[in-house]
Amino acid sequence: MPSTRVVVTGLGATSPVGGDVASTWQAMLAGTSGVGYLDDDWVDTLPVRIGGRVAVEPSEVLERVKARRWDRSTQFAMVAADQAWADSGLEGSGLEPERLGVAVASGIGGVTTLLANYDTLLEKGARRVSPLAVPMLMPNAPAANVSLKYGARAAVHAPTSACASGNEAIAMAIDLIRLGRADVVIAGGTEAAIHPLPMAAFANMMALSKTASGDDGRDPASVSRPWDTGRDGFVLGEGGAVLILESEEHARARGAKIYAEVRGAGISNDAHDIAQPDPEGRGGTRAIKMALREGDVDPATVVHVNAHATSTPKGDIAEGLMLHAVLGEHVDRCVVTSTKSMTGHLLGGAGALEAVATVMALHDRVSPPTINLDDKDPEVDLDIPTSRRDLPDGDIVALNNSFGFGGANVAVAFGSI
Numbered sequence: 001m002p003s004t005r006v007v008v009t010g011l012g013a014t015s016p017v018g019g020d021v022a023s024t025w026q027a028m029l030a031g032t033s034g035v036g037y038l039d040d041d042w043v044d045t046l047p048v049r050i051g052g053r054v055a056v057e058p059s060e061v062l063e064r065v066k067a068r069r070w071d072r073s074t075q076f077a078m079v080a081a082d083q084a085w086a087d088s089g090l091e092g093s094g095l096e097p098e099r100l101g102v103a104v105a106s107g108i109g110g111v112t113t114l115l116a117n118y119d120t121l122l123e124k125g126a127r128r129v130s131p132l133a134v135p136m137l138m139p140n141a142p143a144a145n146v147s148l149k150y151g152a153r154a155a156v157h158a159p160t161s162a163c164a165s166g167n168e169a170i171a172m173a174i175d176l177i178r179l180g181r182a183d184v185v186i187a188g189g190t191e192a193a194i195h196p197l198p199m200a201a202f203a204n205m206m207a208l209s210k211t212a213s214g215d216d217g218r219d220p221a222s223v224s225r226p227w228d229t230g231r232d233g234f235v236l237g238e239g240g241a242v243l244i245l246e247s248e249e250h251a252r253a254r255g256a257k258i259y260a261e262v263r264g265a266g267i268s269n270d271a272h273d274i275a276q277p278d279p280e281g282r283g284g285t286r287a288i289k290m291a292l293r294e295g296d297v298d299p300a301t302v303v304h305v306n307a308h309a310t311s312t313p314k315g316d317i318a319e320g321l322m323l324h325a326v327l328g329e330h331v332d333r334c335v336v337t338s339t340k341s342m343t344g345h346l347l348g349g350a351g352a353l354e355a356v357a358t359v360m361a362l363h364d365r366v367s368p369p370t371i372n373l374d375d376k377d378p379e380v381d382l383d384i385p386t387s388r389r390d391l392p393d394g395d396i397v398a399l400n401n402s403f404g405f406g407g408a409n410v411a412v413a414f415g416s417i
Contacts, residue, residue: 004178006262007417009251010088010244012080012188013356016237016343019056020083024353025360028368029388033221033342035235042196048203050220051194052237052344069132070145071110072192076240076349077142078149081186085150088244090184093254101154101182102147103172104242105165105189107348107404110137112195142190142240154182160348162404163308165189166241167351170412171265173245183250189352190240199236205275209233209311224345225372226309226338227316227380234310237344241352243359260359263297263397263413266290270407277315277403281322287409288326288399295413297397300330302413304367304391304398306358309338310345319401320380335367335389336382342371351402355412358400362416365391 011021016034018024027034034052043049058075059067061082067075081104085091113136117129135141140158147156155176159168166189173187193199202208209223209232224235251258268290270283277284292299305323309316324331339357346353361367367389376384391398395416402410 005248006174006177006245007248007251008243008259008262008359009246009256010084011259011356011359012083012087013241013353014054014056014058014076014079015239015353016052017055021356025357028339028342028357029366031342031369031371031387033371035220035224035344037220038194046196046199046203048199048208050223050235052235053194054239069136071113071136071141073106073110073190074142074145076192076238077104077146077188077190077242080188080240080242081146081149084186084242084244089256090244095184097151097153099154099183100150100152101173101176101185102143102152102156103159103169103176103185103187104143104146105159105169105348106139106142107160107162107165107191108193108198109139110141111193111198113137115195115197146186150186152186161408162406163345163347163350164402164404164408164410165348165351167355167400167402167410167412168267169352170243170355171267171410174262174265177245177247184244184246186242187245188240188242189349191347191349192238193347194236194238202236207233209235222372224311224341226311226341226370227377227384228373229375229377231311231313231316233312234340235344237346239346239353240349241356243355258417260362260417261415263295263415264291265294265410265412268409270409272407275405277318279314279318281318281325283407284319284322284401284403284409285325288322288401288411291399291411291413292326295415297413299327301395301397302327302330302334302399303396304361305334305336306354306398306400307336307338308401308403310340315403316377317379320382323382332383334383335391336384337367338370339368351400351410355400358398358414361391362396362398362414367391
C-alpha cells in the first residue's frame with residue numbers, strides 16, 4: 001500500500017457529556033459523567049433505568065423539517081459531521097466531489113425507526129407505516145445522508161462490526177486515502193439505541209450493569225466503572241462523532257490546521273464467541289500489533305491508550321493482557337484511560353467518540369481520567385489515573401481500541417504533529 005501520510009483536520013461530536021467537541025473534551029478532562037436516570041415513559045418496565053442520553057438534543061441544532069426525515073442515529077451523525085466539516089475549513093476549498101469519501105458506521109442502525117413503525121403497523125395498519133421508514137432505518141442511512149449533504153462522490157461506506165464499527169470506519173477511511181480513492185474522508189460512527197427493546201435485550205443477556213436498575217439509590221454516575229472490582233456490566237450511551245481525515249499533501253497544500261497524524265490501523269477477529277472476547281486477548285493483540293506495524297511505530301513511543309474497557313468482568317481483563325503483550329516493558333510508561341466511565345458505551349459510535357478523545361489527548365498533551373475506579377482489579381496491571389494526567393513532549397503515539405460482538409477487533413494508532 002502507498003505510504004501516503006494521513007492526518008486529522010476536523011473534529012465533531014455530540015455525546016452524553018457535551019454537545020460539541022470542546023464541551024465534551026472539557027467534561028472528560030474534568031471527570032464529569034453524562035450517565036443519569038432516564039425519564040422516558042417506558043423506563044419503569046425495564047430492569048435497567050439509567051443511561052447516557054446526549055447532553056444536547058439534535059432538535060436544538062438541526063433544521064426541524066430535515067431532522068424529521070432522519071432516524072435519531074442519522075441526526076447524531078449529521079450534527080457531528082457538520083461540526084467536523086466546519087472545523088476542517090474545507091467549505092469553499094475547491095475539493096472535487098469525486099475526491100471526497102464517507103465512512104460513517106453504526107452498530108445497530110435505525111432501530112428506533114424500525115420499532116416505531118412496527119408498532120404503527122400493529123396498532124394502525126399497513127397504510128400508516130411511513131414511506132420513509134426504509135431510508136431511515138437502513139444501517140447506511142447516516143453515511144448516505146452525510147454524503148448527500150456534502151456531495152461526496154467517492155466511496156461511501158457504512159461498516160457494521162458491533163461496538164468496533166466506529167473505529168473500523170476510521171480504518172476504512174485510512175485505506176481509501178492511501179489507496180488513492182479519495183483525498184478527504186468524513187469518518188466516524190453513531191448510535192441511538194436507548195429504547196426499551198435493545199435495553200431489555202442487553203439487560204437479559206447480563207451485558208448491562210445490574211446496579212443500573214435505579215432501585216438501590218446508587219448514584220447513576222457511579223455505575224460505569226471500568227477495571228474496578230465492583231464492575232458488572234456497561235451502561236448504554238448514545239451519540240456520534242466524526243473526524244475529517246485527509247492526505248497530508250492535500251491538507252498542507254490548502255494550509256489546513258492539523259490535529260494529529262493517523263499512523264496506522266489493525267483489524268482482526270477472535271472467532272471465539274459471538275459475545276465474549278477471547279479471554280487471552282489474542283485477536284485484539286494482533287489488531288494492535290498490525291496498527292503499530294502499519295504506522296512503523298516503536299512501542300516505546302506509545303504513551304497513551306483510550307481503551308475499549310466497557311466495565312465488563314472479562315473484557316477489561318483481556319484488554320490488559322493485550323497491552324502487556326504488545327507494549328511489553330514499556331507498558332508501565334503508558335497512561336491508559338476509559339472515557340466510557342463518563343459517557344457510557346455508545347456501541348457503534350464508541351470508537352469514533354473515543355478517537356476524537358485520543359486525538360485531543362495528543363493535541364493538548366493530556367489524558368482524561370477514568371472515573372469510578374475505587375478499587376482496581378488486581379488482575380489489571382496498568383497505569384490508570386483517576387485524575388487528568390499530562391502527556392510527555394516530543395513525538396508520541398496514542399492508541400484507540402475497539403472490540404465488538406462477533407469477535408471484531410480494531411485498533412487505530414494516532415501520532416502527534
